[in-house]
Amino acid sequence: xxxxxxxxxxxxxxxxxxxxxxxxxxxxxxxxxxxxxxxxxxxxxxxxxxxxxxxxxxxxxxxxxxxxxxxxxxxxxxxxxxxxxxxxxxxxxxxxxxxxxxxxxxxxxxxxxxxxxxxxxxxxxxxxxxxxxxxxxxxxxxxxxxxxxxxxxxxxxxxxxxxxxxxxxxxxxxxxxxxxxxxxxxxxxxxxxxxxxxxxxxxxxxxxxxx
Amino acid sequence: xxxxxxxxxxxxxxxxxxxxxxxxxxxxxxxxxxxxxxxxxxxxxxxxxxxxxxxxxxxxxxxxxxxxxxxxxxxxxxxxxxxxxxxxxxxxxxxxxxxxxxxxxxxxxxxxxxxxxxxxxxxxxxxxxxxxxxxxxxxxxxxxxxxxxxxxxxxxxxxxxxxxxxxxxxxxxxxxxxxxxxxxxxxxxxxxxxxxxxxxxxxxxxxxxxx
DNA sequence: AGCATTTTGTACTTGCTAATACAATCTTGT
DNA sequence: ACAAGATTGTATTAGCAAGTACAAAATGCT
Numbered sequence: 001x002x003x004x005x006x007x008x009x010x011x012x013x014x015x016x017x018x019x020x021x022x023x024x025x026x027x028x029x030x031x032x033x034x035x036x037x038x039x040x041x042x043x044x045x046x047x048x049x050x051x052x053x054x055x056x057x058x059x060x061x062x063x064x065x066x067x068x069x070x071x072x073x074x075x076x077x078x079x080x081x082x083x084x085x086x087x088x089x090x091x092x093x094x095x096x097x098x099x100x101x102x103x104x105x106x107x108x109x110x111x112x113x114x115x116x117x118x119x120x121x122x123x124x125x126x127x128x129x130x131x132x133x134x135x136x137x138x139x140x141x142x143x144x145x146x147x148x149x150x151x152x153x154x155x156x157x158x159x160x161x162x163x164x165x166x167x168x169x170x171x172x173x174x175x176x177x178x179x180x181x182x183x184x185x186x187x188x189x190x191x192x193x194x195x196x197x198x199x200x201x202x203x204x205x206x207x208x209x210x211x
Numbered sequence: 212x213x214x215x216x217x218x219x220x221x222x223x224x225x226x227x228x229x230x231x232x233x234x235x236x237x238x239x240x241x242x243x244x245x246x247x248x249x250x251x252x253x254x255x256x257x258x259x260x261x262x263x264x265x266x267x268x269x270x271x272x273x274x275x276x277x278x279x280x281x282x283x284x285x286x287x288x289x290x291x292x293x294x295x296x297x298x299x300x301x302x303x304x305x306x307x308x309x310x311x312x313x314x315x316x317x318x319x320x321x322x323x324x325x326x327x328x329x330x331x332x333x334x335x336x337x338x339x340x341x342x343x344x345x346x347x348x349x350x351x352x353x354x355x356x357x358x359x360x361x362x363x364x365x366x367x368x369x370x371x372x373x374x375x376x377x378x379x380x381x382x383x384x385x386x387x388x389x390x391x392x393x394x395x396x397x398x399x400x401x402x403x404x405x406x407x408x409x410x411x412x413x414x415x416x417x418x419x420x421x422x
Numbered sequence: 423a424g425c426a427t428t429t430t431g432t433a434c435t436t437g438c439t440a441a442t443a444c445a446a447t448c449t450t451g452t
Numbered sequence: 453a454c455a456a457g458a459t460t461g462t463a464t465t466a467g468c469a470a471g472t473a474c475a476a477a478a479t480g481c482t
Contacts, residue, residue: 118392123321123392
């Protein structure tokens with residue numbers, strides 16, 4: 001997938017830094033307060049840039065939102081690539097713990113960087129929905145790959161369906177994050193992830209390998 | 212939980228009808244386009260009421276949103292009460308099918324009546340977050356009750372934890388709805404619910420009762 | 423019927439926010 | 453150094469949406 005087409009792609013080092021700063025700040029604010037709860041003025045103030053810089057690098061708010069989506073999925077995939085590609089039981093356990101701990105910061109506020117955007121934008125902008133769908137697919141694919149590797153290593157039984165299991169983990173993750181965010185209680189995400197991973201073990205592993 | 216405190220409670224039949232009409236229209240529009248994507252003007256037009264009626268029955272937009280949340284959870288609980296309180300395997304199967312079919316209308320558009328509101332409002336309004344949390348708790352409790360009944364009837368093993376299972380179903384439901392909405396593909400909700408209910412069967416039932 | 427209360431119609435105000443215009447300044451390559 | 457282009461500052465515009473004011477009409481009660 002091509003990088004997001006900016007209004008004016010930055011050529012100088014300074015320009016790239018400015019554009020990046022805008023995106024990072026916008027991503028944070030939009031996850032906190034939602035897209036329509038975040039004004040360009042707030043982004044500009046927090047990023048210490050002016051109106052002209054905003055419109056120099058982005059065609060408008062929609063354009064910025066697109067860049068934020070790309071930024072979020074990049075961050076997620078990068079964070080996951082650094083944990084062994086989720087191709088061992090241990091990696092999954094660490095991922096589970098890390099995910100819960102990360103979400104529990106600030107009283108489970110914020111929710112999922114992509115999920116909160118998806119919920120807000122899916123029905124409003126078909127373009128944003130498509131971009132979010134593609135991003136979630138990449139995320140799901142990273143789960144899928146790890147599980148496939150485990151299957152090829154005999155850690156999952158032959159009858160296991162990695163694609164299906166990946167979707168189960170994805171949906172449990174999103175539901176758990178939303179419920180923990182709404183209730184301000186980490187137990188929802190914990191139970192959701194334990195259930196999904198438990199399912200992977202139960203369905204995927206030969207009986208004698210169960211703990 | 213007391214009914215939502217309106218600015219002016221309607222006393223006449225006509226007044227009640229007007230207020231109800233506003234809430235129903237607002238609920239539909241807000242689920243489709245989000246809260247901040249729905250203007251009071253649009254609600255007024257669709258409900259065929261004027262500005263003065265809106266502000267006569269509601270103190271403002273926030274007040275209307277509160278009434279919409281109450282309206283949504285009432286509808287959900289009513290729909291569920293009419294299906295045997297989810298206290299048999301058959302009831303759960305029917306619930307699963309009905310939920311998937313209902314969500315698949317309009318290409319999985321809309322998502323969850325409460326979930327989409329929760330995602331949008333949780334970080335913006337503490338009052339709305341509390342109201343949504345309480346509503347989800349009631350929903351979860353309706354799952355819990357059904358599962359508890361099944362346990363007392365021996366349909367679930369003694370080691371089964373109905374409260375935990377209820378949370379697992381709730382999170383899978385929300386995650387599945389969000390993913391199906393984003394991808395416009397019912398399979399996400401199907402897999403999520405099958406996983407959660409499969410977990411109930413696997414963890415809850417004595418081995419010899421597994422299909 | 424007649425009066426008090428509820429309900430409704432219309433016009434206006436206020437504030438915010440995305441978007442634009444245009445000029446000034448900085449960077450880079452030669 | 454010096455153009456050419458990239459980057460940034462400031463001021464303004466235009467439109468929308470929440471909320472308000474006030475009067476008119478309908479309704480219910482005795």
